[in-house]
Amino acid sequence: MTPEIGHFAIILALCVAIAQAFFSLVGATRGYVNWMAVSRPSAYVLFFLTAFGFCCLVVSFLTNDFSVLNVASNSNSQLPWPYRLAASWGSHEGSLLLWVLMLSGWMAAVARFSKEVPKDMLSLILGVMAIVAIGFYSFLLLTSNPFDRLLPPAMDGRDLNPLLQDPGMVIHPPMLYMGYVGFSVVFAFAIAALISGRLDTTWARWSRPWTTIAWAFLTVGVALGSWWAYYELGWGGWWFWDPVENASFMPWLCGTALMHSLLVTEKRGSFKVWTVLLAIITFSLSLLGTFLVRSGVLTSVHAFATDPERGVFILGFLVFVVGSSLLLFAWRAPKVGLGGRFSLVSRESALLANNVLLVVAAASVLLGTLYPLFLDALGLGKISVGPPYFDAVFVPIMVPAMFLMGIGPIARWKKSSVPELAVKLKWAFAIAVISALLMPFAMGDWSILVSFGLLMATWIALAGLVNLWTRLKQMSSGEGRTLLGSFLAIPNAYYGMLFAHWGVAVFIVGVTLVNGYEVEKDVKMSLGNTVTIGEYTIRLDALKDLKGPNYTGVEGSMAILVDGKEVDRMFPQKRMYNVQQMPMTEAAIDTGFTRDLYISLGEPLNDGSWVVRVYLKPFVDWIWGGAFLMALGGVLAVSDRRYRRASQDEENRGEKTASS
Amino acid sequence: MTATGFLFPFFIFFGITVFLWKGLSLNPKEVPSPLIGKAAPEFTLPILNEFDARLSNSDMEGKVWLLNVFASWCGPCLVEHPILVNFAKTSDIPILGFNYKDKPQAAVQWLNRHGDPYERVVLDIDGRVGLDYGVYGVPETFLIDGRGIIRYKKIGPLTQADVSEDILPLIQELRQ
Amino acid sequence: MIKKISLTVLMVFLVSNLSFAEEAPLLAKDPELEERVKAISVELRCLVCQNQTIADSNAGLAIDLKNQVRDMLRQGMNEHQIKDFMVERYGDFVLYDPPVKGTTMVLWIGPLLMLILAFWMAVRIVRRRSRGIDLPQSSEDAARARELLKD
Numbered sequence: 001m002t003p004e005i006g007h008f009a010i011i012l013a014l015c016v017a018i019a020q021a022f023f024s025l026v027g028a029t030r031g032y033v034n035w036m037a038v039s040r041p042s043a044y045v046l047f048f049l050t051a052f053g054f055c056c057l058v059v060s061f062l063t064n065d066f067s068v069l070n071v072a073s074n075s076n077s078q079l080p081w082p083y084r085l086a087a088s089w090g091s092h093e094g095s096l097l098l099w100v101l102m103l104s105g106w107m108a109a110v111a112r113f114s115k116e117v118p119k120d121m122l123s124l125i126l127g128v129m130a131i132v133a134i135g136f137y138s139f140l141l142l143t144s145n146p147f148d149r150l151l152p153p154a155m156d157g158r159d160l161n162p163l164l165q166d167p168g169m170v171i172h173p174p175m176l177y178m179g180y181v182g183f184s185v186v187f188a189f190a191i192a193a194l195i196s197g198r199l200d201t202t203w204a205r206w207s208r209p210w211t212t213i214a215w216a217f218l219t220v221g222v223a224l225g226s227w228w229a230y231y232e233l234g235w236g237g238w239w240f241w242d243p244v245e246n247a248s249f250m251p252w253l254c255g256t257a258l259m260h261s262l263l264v265t266e267k268r269g270s271f272k273v274w275t276v277l278l279a280i281i282t283f284s285l286s287l288l289g290t291f292l293v294r295s296g297v298l299t300s301v302h303a304f305a306t307d308p309e310r311g312v313f314i315l316g317f318l319v320f321v322v323g324s325s326l327l328l329f330a331w332r333a334p335k336v337g338l339g340g341r342f343s344l345v346s347r348e349s350a351l352l353a354n355n356v357l358l359v360v361a362a363a364s365v366l367l368g369t370l371y372p373l374f375l376d377a378l379g380l381g382k383i384s385v386g387p388p389y390f391d392a393v394f395v396p397i398m399v400p401a402m403f404l405m406g407i408g409p410i411a412r413w414k415k416s417s418v419p420e421l422a423v424k425l426k427w428a429f430a431i432a433v434i435s436a437l438l439m440p441f442a443m444g445d446w447s448i449l450v451s452f453g454l455l456m457a458t459w460i461a462l463a464g465l466v467n468l469w470t471r472l473k474q475m476s477s478g479e480g481r482t483l484l485g486s487f488l489a490i491p492n493a494y495y496g497m498l499f500a501h502w503g504v505a506v507f508i509v510g511v512t513l514v515n516g517y518e519v520e521k522d523v524k525m526s527l528g529n530t531v532t533i534g535e536y537t538i539r540l541d542a543l544k545d546l547k548g549p550n551y552t553g554v555e556g557s558m559a560i561l562v563d564g565k566e567v568d569r570m571f572p573q574k575r576m577y578n579v580q581q582m583p584m585t586e587a588a589i590d591t592g593f594t595r596d597l598y599i600s601l602g603e604p605l606n607d608g609s610w611v612v613r614v615y616l617k618p619f620v621d622w623i624w625g626g627a628f629l630m631a632l633g634g635v636l637a638v639s640d641r642r643y644r645r646a647s648q649d650e651e652n653r654g655e656k657t658a659s660s
Numbered sequence: 661m662t663a664t665g666f667l668f669p670f671f672i673f674f675g676i677t678v679f680l681w682k683g684l685s686l687n688p689k690e691v692p693s694p695l696i697g698k699a700a701p702e703f704t705l706p707i708l709n710e711f712d713a714r715l716s717n718s719d720m721e722g723k724v725w726l727l728n729v730f731a732s733w734c735g736p737c738l739v740e741h742p743i744l745v746n747f748a749k750t751s752d753i754p755i756l757g758f759n760y761k762d763k764p765q766a767a768v769q770w771l772n773r774h775g776d777p778y779e780r781v782v783l784d785i786d787g788r789v790g791l792d793y794g795v796y797g798v799p800e801t802f803l804i805d806g807r808g809i810i811r812y813k814k815i816g817p818l819t820q821a822d823v824s825e826d827i828l829p830l831i832q833e834l835r836q
Numbered sequence: 837m838i839k840k841i842s843l844t845v846l847m848v849f850l851v852s853n854l855s856f857a858e859e860a861p862l863l864a865k866d867p868e869l870e871e872r873v874k875a876i877s878v879e880l881r882c883l884v885c886q887n888q889t890i891a892d893s894n895a896g897l898a899i900d901l902k903n904q905v906r907d908m909l910r911q912g913m914n915e916h917q918i919k920d921f922m923v924e925r926y927g928d929f930v931l932y933d934p935p936v937k938g939t940t941m942v943l944w945i946g947p948l949l950m951l952i953l954a955f956w957m958a959v960r961i962v963r964r965r966s967r968g969i970d971l972p973q974s975s976e977d978a979a980r981a982r983e984l985l986k987d
Contacts, residue, residue, distance in 0.1 A: 233892075235891075235892050237892070240887075242887055243887070277669060280669075281669070284673070291680065295680075295683075295684060296684075296688070297680060297683040297684060297686075297688065298683075298688055299688045299689050299886055299887050300886060300887050301885075301886045301887055301888065303886070308684055308685075311684045312684060315677065315680055315681060315684065318677070318680075319677050322673055323670065323673065323674070323677075326669050326670035326673055327670055329666065329669065329670075330666040330667040330669075330670055331666075333666050334666055338965065341965045342962070342965075344959070344962060344963070349962065352958055352962065353955075353958075356951075356954045356955055356958055357951075359954070360947065360950045360951045360954050363947075363950055364946065364947035364950065367942075367943060367946050367947065368943065370676070370679065371934075371940075371942075371943045372688070373679055373680070373683045373686070373688070374679055375939055375940075376683070376686050376688070377679050377682035377683060377686065380939045381692070381927065381928060381939060382690075382691060382692055382927060382928065382929040383928045383929060383931070383934050383935075383939075383940065384881050384928070384929050384930070384931060384932050384934065385932070385934050385943065386879070386881070386889075386932025386933065387878075387932060388879060388932055388933035389932075389933060389934055389943070393947045397947065397951065521862065522862065522863040522864060522870075523860040523861065523862055523863055524860060524861050524862075524863055525860040526860070528858065529858055529859065529860035530858070530859055530860060531859070531860045532859070540860075611863055612860070691883055691926060691927060691929050691930075692927060692929075693927070694923070694924065694925070694926070694927040695924075695925070761896070786900075787896075787900050788904075791900060791901070791904060791925060792925060793925070794925040794926050794927075796883040796884055796897055796926065797883075797884055797897075
């Protein structure tokens, strides 16, 4: 009965979404207060129903109910329970249910935390989100129902793809979807602003935290995906510019631009039209990503099993949502007033340049991803566009953006000057150049690429330090605080910016040093053999048979020696999963602050020895460490007390008007 | 910005969706052959069941012929096999079997069990010749004309529609 | 006595055959050649895989193609000739680095063009804005701004 109850809950949820969309939107545009009052409670009901339905599916997985088609296709009785939980979103149907769960969650959050937003605006916002919801719930119910039964039930399931049986894969989709779907909030804010004509600094102030949280989640989601690929696939790579990876990266790039654009709109009232357009574009890229991953239009390791019928539905929905948003934009945007003006050298200009660079980068990634499709559709042949293209195009566009990261925070609003900036930053630049020239020698050979990468990273880091130092000085001597007092007085939003930018610097260090100095060795190892890599000597001491819950295999015991002394022991495995008969290599990775030692077992050879691949990857974890720092910056920015204080003020004011 | 300028994003989006729509009916994994219209690559390969004999593509000169890439381990080959068997009965166009990365014994057994539409079968045990022909998956079928030019390539199992709509008309054309 | 001698001989024989702390041989017979094979393989597409290079894939065709690349390098062919060989048989699809030709002009020039166009538009708008008057904000905006500044 559980699947049927879950199914029914989702059907009810669709009805609620339809009612919510109708009453919220008509109520807001006609001024019917009673109708508008529906929007907030219906958001809570929608979330409750969806969560309930989701739990029903999870219960089916956890209890091994193989009469449910989705469970039979993606799970197995031997599968450990955390992966049975993850399997509920491991398929196309299940992941869609996760999508609508996230969407309804965000809607409930908007309903809960928007006390300062006027009722009619809030109705518009929730109404727009409800329309998006209608699309996804109907898509789920009509073409991709996770609750379909399999009768007669299977004896056991086909198991979850072994590649997905991993903790990284358990949190990666939820984080990613929180980000993707989270951009629907700022999208709805933008549409509401266009419809109501109320596009101003307050609008930007409301939209910004929502955008930042979604962006932080997406950052974590993308980083987790990259890290998972690194340790799971066994060849040490971490980004392939695969269409599905690009599908999540493009919204990230535009989301980053959007955060910065919202900053300008909030502080200076400029870029209003551009910000609204960017909000629409960012969410459109989320929807486009959903289409690309599920329609079969592009080939990818990540793509779900595809079906032209589903592709048509999503495309139709995409055309409706994005098309009508862009038409609305074309109609209403010209009426939006202009904001404050600014000179060619100013913080606004720096942020505008940042936006241009990020959006052109996203457009280039889109161009490369869709180009094979363009040519094929025009009958002009079939090509592949892979990492050589994307690396060649993306990196040069990002370099000026990295340079600007040092300048933007220091430049003054409205009018700054090059000499003024030069004076403030000359030491940061000089030290950056010198250290960039010298640091490679500490790692090994000198190369211009490594040096340049390090230059960008140290530039960003030092410029941030200069910025912080200047601010601290201003607060302590200018306003008479102690150093500690100054630290504490600086708002969280500022630290958010600092951490996020330092996160980028850390990321660049990771990428530069790993590309420049990683070492790989493929050897044939018998018991007792050693292989030397860097300062480490690795010795194969034992091979033992392995039996896991749903796999068998072999595990090697490798001693790690430095100067003849054993410092560690690592256990790479080669597994064969029982149900899908799929061989998997579980690399043993020793994660360190300054390097990863990575050992993976290849194939056994006829003479009893094994092919073993060892990598020494310097600073590779700085790649994901940098990304997490960026996300942390986002969280810090959102936790700024002015948001809490503002909403507290509004609450107080609201209570006063309610009681009067 | 002029009023029409604001419509720019919409037009770009619309353009993209047209392509996405067309994309739904395309197969992104199908690799069209660059060899169509070019001379069939040279080969000289051993023949199944004929010890010491060799067949080379120049032996087929002057004839219009089909080259069918198959293997006993290939599932879809079984699906298309009846169509080939039927074709061999109803047409005088010779079909050369191209046994790809297979064991000759297994191929013999497979043909004994499922029928043999081939005039001769050549053995490409290491797949090197297949590489020259741009073979990347089995089954694949080539139509080669009297001058040794590849005129048509089918990737995947042959269907009756392929035979009646593509191959037979092309053979008619070539015969004139 | 004979037992002791035989045992000793046996021990010596066994110990001398133990590969204790012996350096494991590299998998590749010619590591330098392998480096070159890898450099080319990461740019060639595995045609039977879901978007992987022949370097990363263990599919039959991928291994065949890698062996082909190795053979051609041994024969003295250079990267350009090897890629041409592959393209002759499989078309441009096999290259992950799209060739620069008529049909890919838009692909290669596109990003730079977009960058120039975007910057030109941005500068134009900013300049035009600078020349104009500071538009007065609506009274609503001004009131809200005053409240914000109070924080």
